Amino acid sequence: MKLYDFDGMFEQKLSEYIKRNPRGYTEKQWEDVIPSMYAKFGDTVIKSIGKTPNQYYAEQNDEELVSGLRAHIKNGVPVSEYLCNAIESRHIEELLLPLLSGSEDEISYALNLIGSCAAALPEYMRLLTASDNEEVRNTCVDYVKDFADEVKEQALENYKHGVQPEYMLEILSRCTARDERVFDLLIKAFRTADENLSMRASYLAAYGDERALPYLMEKIEDEDISYADFQELKFAIEALGGTYDKERDFSSDPYYELIKSHGAIDIDIFKDIK
Secondary structure, eight states: OOOOOHHHHHHHHHHHHHHHOTTSSOHHHHHHHHHHHHHHHTTSOBTTTTBOHHHHHHTSOHHHHHHHHHHHHHHTOOOOHHHHHHHHHHTOHHHHGGGGGSOHHHHHHHHHHHOSOGGGHHHHHHHHHHOOOHHHHHHHHHHHGGGTTTTHHHHHHHHHTTSSHHHHHHHHTTOOSOOHHHHHHHHHHHHTOSTTHHHHHHHHHHHTOGGGHHHHHHHHTOTTOOHHHHHHHHHHHHHTTOOOOOOOOOTTOHHHHHHHHTTOTTOOTTTTOO
């Protein structure tokens, strides 16, 4: 497959149009107009090629599309949305899996194109422990959470050995099949939490076992917790069917004061929704 910089071609056409129409749109209007112009360009015949960008990729087979993506990345030729859309329309996740073992750019494109996919779970779990890129790890954990029950045993084993424990807790908190090992682990992690108390409370809320309520109620009574932690604890309590209405004084909390100074304190936007 020959590599074409369709994005570069579009930008050139756009630049020419702007020069001819310098007062055509405001900056805000351009933000709305450019995406529709880009989409229209995808169905515009490029004379030097004899095809539209969308036609060019539609005529490629699955293997050619993926190899073309890798070639674009390797040679520094911008990857257009037309190519990405063509790949996504084929549902060829299996062919994209090798890219998850490639360069940072290949991994990034593969993650976006594969998305939440059972076939990619082994690679996602590997990247969670092997990648130094926090964005990659965060993306992987978001996808893996959709299949938490399938990776539960591996997550438990990783946590046991101290391998990315926070990510493993986040995954385990999304398990739907009740498991005492998971519940006990989430409770223990919550009770031993320090600076990540809010996150640990959110895991209990996500897991949805109301037996966690006494532990949350006990912790929210702690006079030393921050306002941010208090809010997360209260949310977790309510998520599990409990209530906490006791008035608390957080006037010395800098986060509380920051929110108050912006007029956003004690506003319940859901109070009128039944």
